[in-house]
Amino acid sequence: MTQNDVRVAVVGAGMMGADHISRLTHRVSGAFVSAIVEPDAARADAAAAKAPGAQTFASLEQAISADIVDAVLIATPGQFHEPVILPALEANLPILCEKPLTQEPESSRRVLEAEQKLDKPHIQVGFMRRFDREYEQLRELVTSNDAGELVMLRCVHRNPSVPDAYHQNMLITDSVVHEFDVAPWLAGSDVTSVEVKHPRRNSLAPERLKEPILVIIELANGVLVDVEMNVSIQFGYQVATEAVFEKGTARIGQPSGLERWQDGRVFQREHADFTTRFADAYDTEVQRWVRAVQNGTNVDGPNAWDGYKVALACEAGVTALNEGGIVQIPHEERPAFYA
Amino acid sequence: MTQNDVRVAVVGAGMMGADHISRLTHRVSGAFVSAIVEPDAARADAAAAKAPGAQTFASLEQAISADIVDAVLIATPGQFHEPVILPALEANLPILCEKPLTQEPESSRRVLEAEQKLDKPHIQVGFMRRFDREYEQLRELVTSNDAGELVMLRCVHRNPSVPDAYHQNMLITDSVVHEFDVAPWLAGSDVTSVEVKHPRRNSLAPERLKEPILVIIELANGVLVDVEMNVSIQFGYQVATEAVFEKGTARIGQPSGLERWQDGRVFQREHADFTTRFADAYDTEVQRWVRAVQNGTNVDGPNAWDGYKVALACEAGVTALNEGGIVQIPHEERPAFYA
Amino acid sequence: MTQNDVRVAVVGAGMMGADHISRLTHRVSGAFVSAIVEPDAARADAAAAKAPGAQTFASLEQAISADIVDAVLIATPGQFHEPVILPALEANLPILCEKPLTQEPESSRRVLEAEQKLDKPHIQVGFMRRFDREYEQLRELVTSNDAGELVMLRCVHRNPSVPDAYHQNMLITDSVVHEFDVAPWLAGSDVTSVEVKHPRRNSLAPERLKEPILVIIELANGVLVDVEMNVSIQFGYQVATEAVFEKGTARIGQPSGLERWQDGRVFQREHADFTTRFADAYDTEVQRWVRAVQNGTNVDGPNAWDGYKVALACEAGVTALNEGGIVQIPHEERPAFYA
């Protein structure tokens, strides 16, 4: 419809895809949704109705053939990422892929191989925390060394509840996965081992889940990370981190907004889910990706190598969750291509 | 450049205009800057260099003649608003006019008259606080009656310093002006009187200024508003309101973001000026205005009548500042046109 | 019972008296209750049962005659203060008199006259806010000039409800009375005028009360004080002050203590009444008074002259409440006796 705007094919029109379609249509400058790729025709049509100018397709290949796609945003479940990424790479299209890159390291390696045949990285992975203003401030503080060296990261990830499809390993692959990306990004150092501790089980958790868990992550530079992971804590949604430095500490993810005094209390509303907690981060992520696509750099955020490292950490985390003990992750050199 | 996007002429390329050009270019969906109207050619060119697709003009009339303008965003100093608004109205163009609508009630009345010749309101006034998330939450609380009726609003507006051109009356016309818009909007009731109290003078204020001042505003429904207005308080920029209800209170504008412990203290950064404090509010304001232009409603926020009421309150406020005493504002019925 | 401990006669065994008896018996070092003076015999006996070693009397004169009193703590209603103070002064006994000193300036003047016949001040008035740690910190900040000169004090005094006996003038004489003591103490300057503004009435207030009120107090050094006074606000008990300086601000009386996340909110308990809000302040006040009695200085806190000044301000405040306008308080030089 436009000459300058990036024509984005959104793959997957579920909750996440619909959210991105709304974002690209209403809040992001320089792009619009030209194609919605979704095998479920009813869902595709419902999404298209809210995105003026978008056509629907059953497969990404069809959308690409129609010659109306400049870039691809992948919002399908993780197991379907690889089959969408590969044709997009073949068509030389920039990709914003919702986390995780892929679910298995093996699959991620195939993606890396395909991408490295191109002239430069084409894939950005949707770890949106890096675009949250407070995470950015925390990283600036680490980089500035203003409080001395970083020593520990103490992380909290609490969900009020999870859907029926959420199974035990997803504590790692769906939830702690964010910390596997953001902790190394904050600390500037790779994950070297993962361990899982089991506190008393929350009796309000679904029967199939044994949680909360406390995940202990070591980074190559010695920074120790612990992550309290709760998915049935009811009160609300909370993602917070306390960074311990040599000369002080810093805390992000604390309550904010309107304060009320009523009924013997002073209170603030806590988030109910990630949609409000990270609303701005998602907008910033997609806006910056669109700019990167426009200026030809393609990626302005975590790339496929970052996604691969997270897949390795998740694999170790799942082992630690199921078998106990400290699970090591062998070091792999970051290829120059992803420097 | 596009078929669907709103082509906006930005009038005035000073600090505020440049900020809106950047916003329309990089962060707002559905619009782009097609024309920059600025008599200072160097300033105009500098602004245009950052807005791909924008042409420069010395007058709004020229831009309109070029047939590339769907809507007008006015960011000139207040004394130049009327001469830009009138031709824009004549061309039947939607307008987003930075506050104030105009500086004198007399001038505002001429604008209202011209606008009422059209089929519907075309002017939105840039009181951006209404788009701040916390102000919105506070208004929702008032409307919900969840804490009983609103009784008082206790407002704080503190600036670290002001430019050389800032003179005594601007305490009212440039600063308290925001409260004259937002307090009635929050309380659902017009301003009926204004009074100014003088605390001890801040010795750090420029010699020409006698401040801080405490402004006491009465609304028609009995809600009492007091505004502490400081413009030389050095520590930072702070805009906050405490609402007193029958059964409780609520507070907005409190510190948020990363918390640090260092050097014997725990601290958070306070804002340094309005650009960060209201960054999101400006983005939301302009994005919603663009949508209103696209859907033909033109206005989604304070309209010209609201702007006129503020001009009346400012006139009374200046009298109160200079002559003392309680200055009444006669009631005027809101015309059906602005309902 | 002891040789060193101060033998205190507590006059009045109502709620306040009983509280002081408990304090002297259980939490204060260097003193014990030797006499309880209370005309209501049942109430006297109940109080004595909780104070080992205390005898009961119908009048202070009887207790003094029994030769078991070193000092007097007066906790009767204000209208009965003068008839207790005068015999105690005649017996040369140090006095801690609950606020107010007396209700009328005329009565206070008689007390001052009687006291000045002695060798030094004997009366301390129970304005306990001066002993609250945060008020002390705020005063240290004023004195240090670390934030520049003090410019304004913005005070909040909110009660959930008041007893049936509380009538309109008590908004001033029972509640704002504290600000009449503590604001001059903080600012180092006397009250020169009082004015009362009426916001919308709280419909939940008892029919006999027209409140909240906003009291505007001017001090001799130009510091402007405003006091929001609420006595039917339901949510809890809150006493807070924001001090505005030339280079910054400071706030006391903010929530503290255990923070909870539950039911979609993060919250802290707010105080329900003054007993918890000022528990430590009362303990400190009485402990320091006991030390002053032991070391012969008699007074370590607000003296009778301070109490007289507050009576003058209350008189002006009641006039302002009932008749409107700005009510001036003539300057009176502090006698050397009370320097």
Next chain:
Amino acid sequence: MTQNDVRVAVVGAGMMGADHISRLTHRVSGAFVSAIVEPDAARADAAAAKAPGAQTFASLEQAISADIVDAVLIATPGQFHEPVILPALEANLPILCEKPLTQEPESSRRVLEAEQKLDKPHIQVGFMRRFDREYEQLRELVTSNDAGELVMLRCVHRNPSVPDAYHQNMLITDSVVHEFDVAPWLAGSDVTSVEVKHPRRNSLAPERLKEPILVIIELANGVLVDVEMNVSIQFGYQVATEAVFEKGTARIGQPSGLERWQDGRVFQREHADFTTRFADAYDTEVQRWVRAVQNGTNVDGPNAWDGYKVALACEAGVTALNEGGIVQIPHEERPAFYA
């Protein structure tokens, strides 16, 4: 000097002893210091000069022989506790013993044996956190089950620096020791194992120390406790706990007090050491112990069995610190004597 007041022998007139002497003399009701037991005569005299009525002794036995001791407060270094406790028990005197009870479980067992020859417990151990208002509130919350069952305790103990005599094992025996008492008290369950993790070392720590450490403690009821222990973090002194429940969380030890806005920041003072952080807790502890002595219950707080359990946990903690791995603590039934 008095007939009713408890005559306390304070053993040890170092910093801690001097602090208790001041407390008993100036802030605690119902007791006074009758004897100061301190081999260093100069230090003894200096202490006695501030405690009217106190005599000095080189040994506790001498003070007891002088027949002026009703109770004993032990404030010597831990290695000297047993030789003072045993003669005090023999004299049937109530004891408040600063933490730890004794340094070795073996020594604690001898103390327990001696105590159980008496009619009832005589020893209270000085774990003052139990008397901190916020810890009490947290325990009430656990007991109430209002937020569901307790699942985790996440503890922080940060010191700005430590004296030269502080060696590596004291991370456990002098610092984490508090958590070994208070975590079981909060959770209502004994410690079953201890493990120590090593984050990156703080380069600002004294060369002899490898810290911070992260201590992971399991309780018999499954509650998992982690303790971040820092002793060179410079910024200030901080002791905080976040309790994770099934339906919510609670946090204690957060900043409070006067808030200041200055120099681009909003800040509060953080504690510099334990003397201010736990000032009220110490006063409450000693006041309640004095009442317990007066009413013949002797103990109102952690007893010798609690102290013994802490000694066991410290022993395991030191092993974990030096040898790594998870160190188990065998269960021992609490004797009926200490129920």
